[in-house]
Amino acid sequence: MTNTKYILAGLAVTALAAGCASSASHQDLDAEFAAMMKSSFRDQGIAKTDRLNQDLGQAACSSPTPPPADVAKRIEAESLATIKWPGDGQYFGDWKAGEKLAQSGRGMTWKDKSADTSGNGGQCYNCHQLDKKEISFGTIGPSLYNYGKIRGVKDLASPSSAPVIQYTWGKLWNSKAYAACSNMPRFGHMKLLDDTQIRHLMALLLDPQSPVNK
Amino acid sequence: MRKTTALLAIGCLAALPAMAQKTSTQSIEEYRAMLADGNPADLFDAKGEALWRQKRGPKNASLENCDLGKGPGVAKGAWVELPRYFADTGRMQDVESRLVTCMSTLQGFDAQALADTSYGKGEMANITALATWISGQSQGMRFALPQQHPMERKFYALGEKAFYYRAGPMDFSCASCHGSENKRIRLQDLPVLYKNPGDGVGIAAWPAYRVSNGQMWGMQLRLNDCLRLQRYPYPKFGSDVTTALAVYMGVNSAGAKSVAPALKR
Numbered sequence: 382m383t384n385t386k387y388i389l390a391g392l393a394v395t396a397l398a399a400g401c402a403s404s405a406s407h408q409d410l411d412a413e414f415a416a417m418m419k420s421s422f423r424d425q426g427i428a429k430t431d432r433l434n435q436d437l438g439q440a441a442c443s444s445p446t447p448p449p450a451d452v453a454k455r456i457e458a459e460s461l462a463t464i465k466w467p468g469d470g471q472y473f474g475d476w477k478a479g480e481k482l483a484q485s486g487r488g489m490t491w492k493d494k495s496a497d498t499s500g501n502g503g504q505c506y507n508c509h510q511l512d513k514k515e516i517s518f519g520t521i522g523p524s525l526y527n528y529g530k531i532r533g534v535k536d537l538a539s540p541s542s543a544p545v546i547q548y549t550w551g552k553l554w555n556s557k558a559y560a561a562c563s564n565m566p567r568f569g570h571m572k573l574l575d576d577t578q579i580r581h582l583m584a585l586l587l588d589p590q591s592p593v594n595k
Numbered sequence: 596m597r598k599t600t601a602l603l604a605i606g607c608l609a610a611l612p613a614m615a616q617k618t619s620t621q622s623i624e625e626y627r628a629m630l631a632d633g634n635p636a637d638l639f640d641a642k643g644e645a646l647w648r649q650k651r652g653p654k655n656a657s658l659e660n661c662d663l664g665k666g667p668g669v670a671k672g673a674w675v676e677l678p679r680y681f682a683d684t685g686r687m688q689d690v691e692s693r694l695v696t697c698m699s700t701l702q703g704f705d706a707q708a709l710a711d712t713s714y715g716k717g718e719m720a721n722i723t724a725l726a727t728w729i730s731g732q733s734q735g736m737r738f739a740l741p742q743q744h745p746m747e748r749k750f751y752a753l754g755e756k757a758f759y760y761r762a763g764p765m766d767f768s769c770a771s772c773h774g775s776e777n778k779r780i781r782l783q784d785l786p787v788l789y790k791n792p793g794d795g796v797g798i799a800a801w802p803a804y805r806v807s808n809g810q811m812w813g814m815q816l817r818l819n820d821c822l823r824l825q826r827y828p829y830p831k832f833g834s835d836v837t838t839a840l841a842v843y844m845g846v847n848s849a850g851a852k853s854v855a856p857a858l859k860r
Contacts, residue, residue: 413749414756421836425829432763432828439761443768445789489764489826496764507780519780521772557766566765573764 428491442562453561461558463570464551472546472583473537479503479585480592482578483511489573498575503568503582511585512592521564529587530594537587549586553579636727636804636856639811643728646721652702661697663690663729674733675853678838678845680744687750689841690726691815692833698722710832714816719832726813727802730855737852738799740845747842750835754843757836758789763826769840771825783860791847795854798844803857811856814841 422430438456441448448456485502487493493500505511510524532545551558554569568574574582585591647658647670663673664681678689684696692710699706704718712719742748761768772780773788786792792799802813812820818837822830830837 410749410752410756414753417753417835417839418757418760421834422828422830428823428826428828430828432826435760435762439766442766443756443759443761445759445770445774490823491829492823517781519778519783521775521778521780521785564766564771566767571764571766 425491427489427493427496438557438561447562456561457558460555460561460567460570461551464554464558465569465576466547466550467576467580472550472580473588474577474580474584476581476584476588476591476593479581479583480512482574482581483585484515496572498572498578501573501578503574503578504566505582505585508564513595514592525586526593528593529589529591534587534594535589537589542587546583546587549583550579553582634804634856634858635809636802636811636858639724639727639802639804640731640856641728642721643724643726643731646725647728652698652704654701654703656701656703658694658697658701658725660701661694663693670729670732672733672736674730674855675736675738676740678750678841679741680746687746687835687838687842689814689833689838690729691722691813692838694722694725694729695833714812714819715810723802723811723813723816727811727856730802730853733853734855735852737850738845738848740842740849742846750839750842751846753835754839754841755789757840758843765826767825769821769825788844788847791849791851794852795857796851798841798848799851799853800855800857800859802855803859805859807860812859 418433419430422433424430435443438460441452441456447453482503483505486504486507488501489496505525506515506518508519508521510518510520510526511528513526528549529545534542534545536542537546548559552565553574555567556563556565557567566573569576569579585593588594647661650657660667662668662681662683663670664676664679665671665673674690677693678687680686681688681693681696686692688696695704695706695709698704698709698718709718709722714720714723740747742751758769758773761771768774770789772778772785776787778785786797788797798814801817802811803817804811815832815837818840819830819832
């Protein structure tokens with residue numbers, strides 16, 4: 382009996398110690414990970430090591446499990462607040478220029494001379510289907526074929542089109558406003574594309590004359 | 596004779612419109628089939644074997660006493676157990692960083708100068724050829740990375756964190772592309788890498804000869820190019836992050852057959 386008590390007490394102490402060790406080792410691992418990232422990379426051209434610094438959303442979405450609902454909500458709200466709506470109310474450019482941007486996966490690597498938006502593509506076909514004629518498309522994102530048509534956009538000037546137009550602009554500007562851990566880059570927020578380029582992509586997605594909606 | 600050539604030329608021209616109808620995946624599959632009996636990686640494999648045996652460097656020595664983890668000079672089976680912990684350097688090393696150690700200690704090369712050499716150039720091209728030959732010595736064998744040493748287990752944990760780490764101007768992690776089933780970029784199928792992707796997929800298919808650019812790539816350059824497309828800064832050759840990612844993939848691939856040196860798009 383006495384022996385059993387001692388053993389139990391011993392087990393409890395061991396369990397406590399193990400608990401402390403596990404939480405301490407967690408912190409150790411985080412510190413070692415930070416040190417590893419710091420020592421493993423160097424600047425090359427436009428790709429500097431400060432690119433490894435994470436914002437709230439990047440940090441919260443760096444795990445196989447999604448962040449808690451309250452954190453996700455906060456990321457989405459803060460992302461929504463970053464969106465710059467077109468000042469002149471002009472949402473649309475030329476879908477032909479949009480198609481060219483959608484085809485291009487260029488930009489922002491250490492081999493690119495400049496981080497200026499003019500050198501960047503929209504990379505859309507890497508992950509999405511758009512114009513049905515383009516058979517080389519990726520599947521990480523959903524198909525965007527008939528994007529505007531499916532959403533009932535027949536006339537861009539019609540008030541009934543306004544909600545989907547605004548959502549699409551917002552999604553292109555900062556995808557995390559609508560899904561905290563979206564796989565899609567934040568084209569406006571991260572200065573990957575400028576307003577004129579986003580207008581071209583808007584036309585590609587929503588213009589009834591665009592091949593996407595044929 | 597001339598007639599035959601002309602007929603062949605017509606045959607080729609006639610085949611052109613049909614070619615255009617094919618997806619690039621189909622064309623590559625055909626090209627792979629054509630090369631099945633002669634993967635250009637074989638040339639690098641042969642060069643690597645010669646380099647292993649040749650006396651070179653300031654010390655005019657061969658690499659035949661290089662310890663790749665299975666004892667001095669043992670190449671067979673080494674590749675499917677790397678990266679692992681090496682007591683003599685006190686570091687986790689993959690095949691390429693281990694080759695740098697051996698070329699430095701046995702042959703007298705300057706380790707830093709080797710690591711700083713651009714891919715495809717000078718001694719780095721030799722390291723790639725050596726890695727190609729070493730991988731071939733494990734062809735058909737199953738991945739079995741050791742996880743006994745605490746450092747080996749720690750690098751698995753660090754590799755997992757690196758796999759899911761999101762950063763950069765496009766918010767990409769490795770998991771953005773390799774975290775779900777049946778995804779592709781354009782027409783390129785993406786292996787799922789947080790678990791065992793199966794025989795000859797992922798880490799079990801590198802080093803590989805890349806048909807699209809005519810280059811032989813080891814795992815260091817494979818990861819370097821992934822991180823470039825993630826829009827990350829430049830990973831140093833043999834850095835801990837590339838080693839940790841290789842440990843993560845290698846341990847996840849336990850039991851998968853290595854087909855390296857392989858043939859890739």
